């Protein structure tokens with residue numbers, strides 16, 4: 001599935017506009033429709049868990065990035081304030097509503113080069129081996145075909161690059177999974193988000209070499225550091 005490629009390059013100290021959102025993609029990608037709708041209240045909806053857990057986790061995740069960074073599913077741009085000045089960040093998302101919020105957030109930051117582009121993670125127009133870092137936070141629970149999206153993430157990562165996944169996923173505990181399964185009754189229709197995907201297994205199946213898995217909330221929220229090749233250093 002391809003969306004029109006957006007004009008997305010931006011200069012230092014400002015974010016580029018998310019590009020044209022006039023194309024009607026609702027019949028082609030229901031996730032974008034769901035997130036366009038959710039974008040208006042998304043930050044408010046997540047405010048409590050953001051304060052209690054996610055903000056700290058984002059800092060930890062973003063601390064790993066370097067060089068040319070691709071953030072997949074940038075959403076409303078909650079990670080943007082944490083990027084180092086030295087990073088050049090390309091944030092992509094399928095939802096214009098979410099990108100618009102990210103653009104506003106980026107405009108308030110003045111220290112990092114940020115480009116925002118509307119794009120489907122399952123079919124990105126970047127050449128192979130483009131980025132030093134690929135990062136996603138709470139995204140591969142939602143990408144319609146996570147295998148395709150993770151395959152693309154691997155493809156665009158440089159051979160010596162690093163992938164950072166801060167994701168929630170199914171638990172190894174039966175009781176917790178029952179709770180997560182119950183949550184699916186709401187999250188799937190509202191946001192297309194599955195609480196019971198085995199994202200760590202999907203990351204490994206895509207071909208990433210996993211170097212570190214940190215459990216940040218039970219075994220549900222995990223920070224996973226991976227590389228494209230076994231000999232690439234996850235410490236770099």
Ligand SMILES: C[S@@+](CC[C@H](N)C(=O)[O-])C[C@H]1O[C@@H](n2cnc3c(N)ncnc32)[C@H](O)[C@@H]1O
Pocket residue numbers: 031032035072073074075076077078079092093094095098119120121122136137138139142143144149193
């Ligand atoms: C749960 S939100 C997380 C947003 C952000 N990463 C964060 O940490 O707050 C998931 C995001 O992934 C985006 N998304 C879902 N499927 C996508 C796809 N195929 N391509 C690009 N973005 C996608 C949604 O539009 C949404 O902004």
